[in-house]
Amino acid sequence: MTTVHVKWSQDRLFEGIGSNGATALMSPTDGPGVSPMQMLLLGMGGCTAYDVVDILEKQRQPLAGLELEITGARGEEQPKPWTQIHVLYRFRGDGLDAVKVERAIALSVEKYCGALATLAGVANVTHAFEILPA
16 A cells, blocks of 8 residues: 655645655646646656666666656546546567567556556547657
């Protein structure tokens, strides 16, 4: 079991505190922090990115960089959950094997990423990837 904390700082600014003491600022979309709904997308992105990098390193792939672009659409009615999420994985590396990249993503999506599995329970999650030179 994991325990995290959310602490009200001021106005509409909140501090999220992880079980390891690391912090993240949260606020409405016009505030200085990341909105809680965007935090869900960021958490999912971090989860799948970690998996993919780990898998590609084990496959000894020449990964030089990875960036995810995550777009989402929310429902019209409250509580306006995410209904559509698309993840674009942008890999950098000379000599990356596209088949191994695709397999690493599939393993993350289908087997390892708990955050993605959780969001996929309420939203249609799709993905694509690009391989760019290092």
